[in-house]
Amino acid sequence: MKNFTLILVLFLASIQLTFSQTETCDCKTDLDFIVEKIKAMPSFKTQIKGEKATQFENTYTNLSNQMKQPILIEDCYKMLLQQMVLVNDVHASLSYTKTPINKEDLKDTLKLNDFKASNAFKNHPKTEYNLNDLKAELSKKNDEELEGIYNYGDDLKIGIYQQKESETLVGVVLKSNLKQWDAGQIIVYATHTVGLKYNLFYYNPSTRTPGFVKNISFENGRLWIYKKVSNTNNEELPIKDQSNWEFRQLTPDIQYLYFGNFSSFSKSNRKAFIDFYAKAKKELSATNVIVDLRSNAGGNSKLSDPFLKLLKKKNVYILTNCFTGSNGEQFTLKLKALKNAKHLGQTTRGIIAYGMNYGYNYNTPSGNFNITPTDMNFNKYIAYEGKGVTPEFALDFDKDWLEQTLAIIKNTPK
Structure with a gap:
């Protein structure tokens, strides 16, 4: 973990771009604020000891020394992230509160033109490469390589390439159907952490707001919201147009349960759980049960764990993808502990060991984060x-x- 953390810190330091904005903030005050919040987290208390504690304090000191003068807001964000990533806690996050351009402004030609005339737009980081040459080179990459050409829906075509002499991969806009983006502008940076996982520093395609997302898998030509143009396979995604709670009889001896999420924040989802559990308790009769947890981002174990008793004596086949996370992953492990369970699909997100009970969040003193x-x-x-x-x-x-x-069920010995 120490090496992964070091790579992340170097990555975030390497993409500080001191020309992207003109507005500054008192970054040191914000740093002290987030450090106070980090130190109260269970993940900090269980992980940051010995050498890790020394690394945490050294990083704090080094960052503090760079913050004696006001810091450009986006650069401050990247510096604060360097402190955040020292704790292996994917749930914990730091977001950017300022929006360069909102969705309403995009409908106003005058406001859009003002934005495109601003220093923030003009000085946004751009690739150093000729776009035609870059396209030609990236088009040679195969689906197993992260480098290549990607789509963001029908709105953007993006080229991702390895930055010279760096651990960082860069995503640049090659073609834009969005008025707020020009070809040549950088929209995402990626750094490898472990296995198939990457952390992404990105700019929101709609609002261009900077953001940071951890633990994203690169597999099947997909990197989060970006999909390789040469790969149209999407079978790892959930079946379209399903509700959060689905019960189906597939064959006389195979039934199917789909759990979209286990969120208890929504009154309607809590009621749907009660109704679904009653139905499953009454009708779950097949020997084999497929439990589909694809893209289940988690929620409350009170909405998941009651099903363990119903599934205890079944042959259970668990489906997960790279977006299965949090309590969706915990439920996966609890199901796997059953006597006759098999886990199929794709490695999950890896956002499992911590969480938010009350979901508190706090603006930093500057109000920027x-x-x-x-x-x-x-x-x-x-x-x-x-x-x-x-x-x-x-x-x-x-x-x-x-x-x-x-x-697989058909070929499994009885």
């Missing part, structure tokens, strides 16, 4: 934090996952 610290400790899952839960059976990305699962 917002920190969401964690207050829940599931440290028994620390081995999966930042890495994810890997299935025993990886499924192909170019074939329907339910059909593959049905074939």
Whole structure:
């Protein structure tokens, strides 16, 4: 973990771009504020000891020495992230509160033109490469290489390439159907952490707001919201147009449960859980049950764990993808502990060992940033934090996952 953390710190330091804005802030005051919040987190208390504690304090001192004068806001954000990533806690986050251009302004030609005439737009980081040459080079990359050409829906075409003499990969806009982006502008930076995982410093495609997302898998030509143009396979994603709670009879001896999320914040979702649990308790009769947790980002164990008793004596086939996270991952591990359970699909997100009970978040003194610290400790899952839960059976990305699962069930000895 020490090496991964060092790479992240170097990555964030390497992309400080002191020309991207003109407005400054008192970054040291914000640093002291977030350090106070970080030190109260269970993840800090369980992890940051010995050499890690020394590294944390040295980073704080080094950053403080760079903050004796006002710091450009975006540069301050990147410096604060250097302190944040020293704790292996994917739930904990720091967001950027200022929006360069909002969605309403995009509809106003005068405001859009003013934005494009601003220093923030003109001085936004750009690639040093000729775009035609870059396209030609990246088009040679295969689907297994992270470098290549990607789509962001129908709005943007992005080229991702390895920065010279750096651990950082850079994503540059090659073609834009969005008025707030020009070809040549950089939209994302990626750094490898472990296995298939990457951390991304990005600019929101709509508002251009800087952001940071941790623990994103690169697999099947997909890197978060970006998908390789040469790869149209999306079988790892959930079945379209399903509700959060789905019960289906697939064959006389195979039933299917889909859990979209276990959130208890929504009154309607809590009621849906009650109704769904009653239905499952009454109708769950098949020997084999597929439990589909694809893209389940988690929630409250009170909405997941009651199903363990119903599934205890079943042959359970668990489906996960790279967006299965938090309590979705914890539930995956609890299901895997059942006697007759098999885990299929794709390695999960790796955002599992900590969480937010009350969901408190705090604006920093400058008002430029917002920190969401964690207050829940599931440290028994620390081995999966930042890495994810890997299935025993990886499924192909170019074939329907339910059909593959049905074939595995059919070929499983009775």
